[in-house]
Amino acid sequence: NAGVMQNPRHLVRRRGQEARLRCSPMKGHSHVYWYRQLPEEGLKFMVYLQKENIIDESGMPKERFSAEFPKEGPSILRIQQVVRGDSAAYFCASSLGQAGNIQYFGAGTRLSVL
Amino acid sequence: GDSVTQMEGPVTLSEEAFLTINCTYTATGYPSLFWYVQYPGEGLQLLLKATKADDKGSNKGFEATYRKETTSFHLEKGSVQVSDSAVYFCALRNAGNMLTFGGGTRLMVKP
Numbered sequence: 129n130a131g132v133m134q135n136p137r138h139l140v141r142r143r144g145q146e147a148r149l150r151c152s153p154m155k156g157h158s159h160v161y162w163y164r165q166l167p168e169e170g171l172k173f174m175v176y177l178q179k180e181n182i183i184d185e186s187g188m189p190k191e192r193f194s195a196e197f198p199k200e201g202p203s204i205l206r207i208q209q210v211v212r213g214d215s216a217a218y219f220c221a222s223s224l225g226q227a228g229n230i231q232y233f234g235a236g237t238r239l240s241v242l
Numbered sequence: 243g244d245s246v247t248q249m250e251g252p253v254t255l256s257e258e259a260f261l262t263i264n265c266t267y268t269a270t271g272y273p274s275l276f277w278y279v280q281y282p283g284e285g286l287q288l289l290l291k292a293t294k295a296d297d298k299g300s301n302k303g304f305e306a307t308y309r310k311e312t313t314s315f316h317l318e319k320g321s322v323q324v325s326d327s328a329v330y331f332c333a334l335r336n337a338g339n340m341l342t343f344g345g346g347t348r349l350m351v352k353p
Contacts, residue, residue, distance in 0.1 A: 132285075161340060170246075170331060170343035171286070184338060219285055221341075231341060233278075233285040 130155065132222050132234035133202075140240045147207040147214070149237045153222030159183075160203045161231060162195060165217040177203060210241045244269040248332045248344035255322055255351050263317040263347045265306075265332035273334040275299075275308050275315040276341070280329045289317075289330070322351045 133152040141147050153160050158179055163171040173187040177197040188195065192210075197203040207214055217238045221231035248265045255261060267273065274293045278286040290299030295310035304319045315332060332344040 134285075159339075163341070163343075170345040171341070173340040173342070176338075176340055184340060187340070221286075230288055230291070231335075233287070235283075235285040 134220050134234035134237050138238050141210050142242050149205040150202045151220030152202040157222035159223045160197050161221040162205050163219045212241050215241045244342045246332050246344035251348035253349050258321045261319040261322045265315045267313050267334050273336045276333045277317050278331045324351045327351045
Protein backbone atom coordinates (compact mmCIF):
# COMPACT_ATOMS: atom_id res chain seq x y z
CA ASN A 129 0.00 0.00 0.00
CA ALA A 130 1.85 3.05 -1.27
CA GLY A 131 2.05 6.03 1.01
CA VAL A 132 1.77 9.67 0.06
CA MET A 133 3.90 10.23 -3.02
CA GLN A 134 5.47 13.58 -3.79
CA ASN A 135 7.51 14.52 -6.81
CA PRO A 136 9.97 15.71 -7.59
CA ARG A 137 12.00 15.19 -4.42
CA HIS A 138 14.30 18.03 -5.35
CA LEU A 139 13.51 20.96 -7.60
CA VAL A 140 15.86 23.73 -8.62
CA ARG A 141 14.49 26.90 -10.20
CA ARG A 142 15.90 30.28 -11.11
CA ARG A 143 14.24 33.44 -9.87
CA GLY A 144 11.18 34.25 -11.95
CA GLN A 145 10.50 30.67 -13.08
CA GLU A 146 7.50 28.58 -12.13
CA ALA A 147 7.58 25.62 -9.73
CA ARG A 148 5.00 22.82 -9.85
CA LEU A 149 4.94 20.35 -7.00
CA ARG A 150 2.85 17.19 -7.19
CA CYS A 151 1.27 15.09 -4.49
CA SER A 152 -0.56 11.79 -4.87
CA PRO A 153 -2.45 10.95 -1.68
CA MET A 154 -2.68 7.52 -0.15
CA LYS A 155 -5.17 5.22 -1.81
CA GLY A 156 -8.69 6.04 -0.72
CA HIS A 157 -7.76 9.40 0.80
CA SER A 158 -9.74 12.37 -0.45
CA HIS A 159 -8.27 15.13 1.75
CA VAL A 160 -4.93 16.75 1.00
CA TYR A 161 -2.94 19.31 2.98
CA TRP A 162 0.15 21.28 1.99
CA TYR A 163 2.70 22.52 4.54
CA ARG A 164 5.90 24.50 4.13
CA GLN A 165 9.04 24.02 6.21
CA LEU A 166 11.56 26.82 6.11
CA PRO A 167 15.15 25.97 7.12
CA GLU A 168 15.45 25.21 10.83
CA GLU A 169 11.76 25.86 11.42
CA GLY A 170 8.63 23.84 12.00
CA LEU A 171 6.00 23.14 9.39
CA LYS A 172 3.45 25.84 8.59
CA PHE A 173 0.05 25.03 7.16
CA MET A 174 -0.64 26.40 3.70
CA VAL A 175 -3.81 24.91 2.22
CA TYR A 176 -6.37 22.14 2.72
CA LEU A 177 -8.17 20.64 -0.26
CA GLN A 178 -10.72 18.03 -1.08
CA LYS A 179 -11.36 16.76 -4.57
CA GLU A 180 -12.13 19.80 -6.74
CA ASN A 181 -12.54 22.05 -3.68
CA ILE A 182 -10.33 24.32 -1.62
CA ILE A 183 -11.49 23.98 1.98
CA ASP A 184 -9.06 26.33 3.71
CA GLU A 185 -6.31 28.41 2.13
CA SER A 186 -5.67 30.67 5.09
CA GLY A 187 -1.95 29.80 5.12
CA MET A 188 -1.30 30.48 1.45
CA PRO A 189 0.50 33.66 0.41
CA LYS A 190 -1.97 35.88 -1.42
CA GLU A 191 0.13 36.18 -4.56
CA ARG A 192 2.00 33.73 -6.80
CA PHE A 193 0.83 30.59 -4.95
CA SER A 194 -2.06 28.38 -5.98
CA ALA A 195 -3.18 24.83 -5.32
CA GLU A 196 -5.58 22.40 -6.89
CA PHE A 197 -6.78 18.84 -6.36
CA PRO A 198 -8.63 17.77 -9.50
CA LYS A 199 -11.11 14.95 -9.77
CA GLU A 200 -8.46 12.86 -11.49
CA GLY A 201 -4.75 13.03 -10.86
CA PRO A 202 -2.50 14.42 -8.17
CA SER A 203 -2.78 17.60 -6.17
CA ILE A 204 -0.60 20.38 -7.54
CA LEU A 205 1.01 23.25 -5.64
CA ARG A 206 2.05 25.93 -8.10
CA ILE A 207 4.41 28.79 -7.36
CA GLN A 208 4.73 31.42 -10.07
CA GLN A 209 7.70 33.76 -10.44
CA VAL A 210 9.66 32.12 -7.66
CA VAL A 211 11.90 34.18 -5.39
CA ARG A 212 14.76 33.08 -3.14
CA GLY A 213 12.48 33.24 -0.10
CA ASP A 214 10.39 30.42 -1.58
CA SER A 215 13.29 28.01 -1.00
CA ALA A 216 11.94 25.47 1.49
CA ALA A 217 10.71 21.93 1.89
CA TYR A 218 7.09 21.52 0.87
CA PHE A 219 5.25 18.62 2.45
CA CYS A 220 1.96 17.13 1.44
CA ALA A 221 -0.25 15.10 3.77
CA SER A 222 -3.43 13.19 3.13
CA SER A 223 -6.20 11.83 5.30
CA LEU A 224 -9.11 9.50 4.85
CA GLY A 225 -11.70 11.99 5.98
CA GLN A 226 -11.99 15.01 8.11
CA ALA A 227 -12.05 15.32 11.89
CA GLY A 228 -10.43 12.50 13.80
CA ASN A 229 -8.41 11.14 10.89
CA ILE A 230 -4.64 10.92 10.92
CA GLN A 231 -2.67 12.93 8.38
CA TYR A 232 0.00 10.90 6.62
CA PHE A 233 2.94 12.79 5.19
CA GLY A 234 4.95 12.42 2.03
CA ALA A 235 8.74 12.72 1.91
CA GLY A 236 8.52 16.31 0.69
CA THR A 237 9.81 18.35 -2.21
CA ARG A 238 12.86 20.47 -1.52
CA LEU A 239 12.71 23.61 -3.64
CA SER A 240 15.87 25.60 -4.18
CA VAL A 241 15.63 28.95 -5.91
CA LEU A 242 18.88 30.23 -7.38
CA GLY B 243 -4.68 31.70 17.30
CA ASP B 244 -3.40 28.25 18.13
CA SER B 245 0.28 27.80 18.87
CA VAL B 246 2.72 25.13 20.01
CA THR B 247 5.97 25.75 21.88
CA GLN B 248 8.59 23.07 22.34
CA MET B 249 12.04 23.12 23.84
CA GLU B 250 14.82 24.15 21.54
CA GLY B 251 17.50 21.71 20.63
CA PRO B 252 19.68 20.15 19.93
CA VAL B 253 19.28 17.68 22.76
CA THR B 254 22.33 15.44 23.01
CA LEU B 255 22.11 12.27 25.07
CA SER B 256 24.09 9.11 25.56
CA GLU B 257 22.53 5.81 24.63
CA GLU B 258 20.17 4.44 27.32
CA ALA B 259 19.64 7.88 28.85
CA PHE B 260 16.19 9.17 29.78
CA LEU B 261 14.58 11.57 27.34
CA THR B 262 12.14 14.41 27.94
CA ILE B 263 11.14 16.91 25.28
CA ASN B 264 8.80 19.57 26.60
CA CYS B 265 5.78 20.75 24.64
CA THR B 266 3.12 23.27 25.66
CA TYR B 267 0.26 24.59 23.62
CA THR B 268 -2.25 27.41 23.39
CA ALA B 269 -5.58 26.62 21.78
CA THR B 270 -9.27 27.27 22.00
CA GLY B 271 -11.55 24.32 22.50
CA TYR B 272 -10.30 20.78 22.82
CA PRO B 273 -7.51 20.02 20.36
CA SER B 274 -5.99 16.65 19.60
CA LEU B 275 -2.26 16.46 20.26
CA PHE B 276 0.46 14.67 18.30
CA TRP B 277 4.14 13.92 18.20
CA TYR B 278 5.70 13.44 14.79
CA VAL B 279 9.28 12.34 14.06
CA GLN B 280 11.36 13.33 11.04
CA TYR B 281 14.43 11.32 10.13
CA PRO B 282 17.08 12.95 7.92
CA GLY B 283 15.87 13.51 4.38
CA GLU B 284 12.46 12.06 5.06
CA GLY B 285 8.92 13.25 5.69
CA LEU B 286 7.15 13.26 9.03
CA GLN B 287 5.95 10.06 10.61
CA LEU B 288 3.30 9.98 13.27
CA LEU B 289 4.85 8.78 16.53
CA LEU B 290 1.89 9.00 18.93
CA LYS B 291 -1.29 10.92 19.61
CA ALA B 292 -3.85 11.77 22.30
CA THR B 293 -7.32 13.10 21.66
CA LYS B 294 -8.59 14.15 25.09
CA ALA B 295 -7.40 15.19 28.53
CA ASP B 296 -5.47 12.56 30.51
CA ASP B 297 -5.07 10.32 27.46
CA LYS B 298 -1.62 8.76 27.17
CA GLY B 299 -0.22 8.14 23.73
CA SER B 300 2.54 5.56 23.41
CA ASN B 301 4.59 3.93 20.66
CA LYS B 302 8.06 2.38 20.33
CA GLY B 303 8.85 3.13 23.98
CA PHE B 304 7.85 6.80 23.69
CA GLU B 305 5.02 8.21 25.81
CA ALA B 306 3.20 11.50 26.20
CA THR B 307 0.23 12.42 28.40
CA TYR B 308 -2.34 15.09 27.47
CA ARG B 309 -2.36 17.47 30.46
CA LYS B 310 -5.12 20.00 30.04
CA GLU B 311 -4.44 21.71 33.37
CA THR B 312 -0.90 22.58 32.31
CA THR B 313 -1.62 22.64 28.54
CA SER B 314 1.29 20.28 28.01
CA PHE B 315 2.14 17.13 26.06
CA HIS B 316 5.73 16.29 27.01
CA LEU B 317 7.44 13.44 25.16
CA GLU B 318 9.37 10.88 27.23
CA LYS B 319 11.36 7.73 26.66
CA GLY B 320 13.06 5.74 29.35
CA SER B 321 16.09 4.57 27.37
CA VAL B 322 17.03 6.16 24.05
CA GLN B 323 18.90 4.45 21.24
CA VAL B 324 21.16 5.83 18.55
CA SER B 325 18.40 5.07 16.06
CA ASP B 326 16.13 7.57 17.85
CA SER B 327 18.27 10.43 16.56
CA ALA B 328 15.87 12.62 14.58
CA VAL B 329 13.84 15.82 14.79
CA TYR B 330 10.69 15.60 16.90
CA PHE B 331 7.68 17.84 16.30
CA CYS B 332 4.82 18.47 18.69
CA ALA B 333 1.56 19.43 16.97
CA LEU B 334 -2.08 20.08 17.65
CA ARG B 335 -5.18 19.76 15.51
CA ASN B 336 -8.20 21.85 16.24
CA ALA B 337 -11.58 22.32 14.61
CA GLY B 338 -10.14 23.51 11.32
CA ASN B 339 -8.45 20.13 10.77
CA MET B 340 -5.04 21.58 9.90
CA LEU B 341 -2.05 20.80 12.10
CA THR B 342 -0.21 23.51 14.03
CA PHE B 343 3.41 22.52 14.67
CA GLY B 344 6.05 23.52 17.15
CA GLY B 345 9.47 24.47 15.89
CA GLY B 346 10.93 20.99 16.27
CA THR B 347 13.58 19.58 18.60
CA ARG B 348 16.61 17.82 17.21
CA LEU B 349 17.69 14.80 19.25
CA MET B 350 21.18 13.39 18.91
CA VAL B 351 21.96 10.13 20.68
CA LYS B 352 25.60 9.12 21.01
CA PRO B 353 26.77 5.54 21.47
